[in-house]
Amino acid sequence: MTAIETARAELETKIGTEIGVSDWITVDQAMIDTFAEVTHDHQWIHVDPARAAAETPFGGTIAHGFLTLSLASKFSYECMQEMPGQVMGINYGFNKLRFLTPVPSGSRLRGRFTLTSVRQRSESELLREHKLTIEIEGHDSPALVAEWLGLSVFSDTPG
Template identity: 70%
Template sequence: MSAMQKALEASEKLIGTEVGVSNWITVDQAMIDQFAETTHDTQWIHVDPERAAAESPFGGAIAHGFLTLSLASRFAYDCFSMMPGQLMGVNYGMNKVRFLKPVLAGSRLRGRFTLQAVRARGKDKMMRENLMTIEIEGEETPALIAEWLGLAVFED
């Protein structure tokens, strides 16, 4: 039996279970400002904390939704290691992303992953679909939920 087939069988047993919870990471104003500079999205609700506190409904500066989403790779790095025989993992995309709650500057976030589906993609690849929830410490409503697809590539 190939390494991919073994990984597929092992993964099938985990469908519907939580397969990882990441470490917390702080999203501070400096991170938000760097993201704004990189993406050229300098809207005041992100980069002007005083104005955001006075004029926005959020009570302060908030992280970009795409900054929050971009931390998915960091959270996955905390949660997943290479499976036996796996050469690499490739981000395949998202089926669904929903931004549920703004992330205030200074908030701590972490990712939770629940395996939803796995399937073979040829003889040396396995597609994994995880429901990813990015939580905000101390908040009941998560920052976002997403159905994330990853492709695990194995030795032939």
């Protein structure tokens, strides 16, 4: 069997199962401010703690939704391993993404991954779909839920 055939067969047995849960990371005001600088998104609900405390129902600033989403890559590195013969992984996008709960500054987040599908796109590519849930410590509702697509590229050597 080739490496891609071996990987596909192994992944197919894991469809519907949780692949991994990352460690917690704290999203503090410094991280939010840095993200605002990089993205040029300085909306006051993210960067003005006094105003956010006085004028929002959140009690203070909240993380940008895209900051929360950007942590998905960090979480995936902790939860997913390259398979034998895989030469690279490529972010292929999202089928669906919902921001469900605002993330208050100082919150701890983690990612939870469940494999939902895998299909071979070519002789060297597997397209994997994961349900990604980014959880907020102490909250019943997650920060976001997404259907995340990843392309795994393999060499053509036997597995």
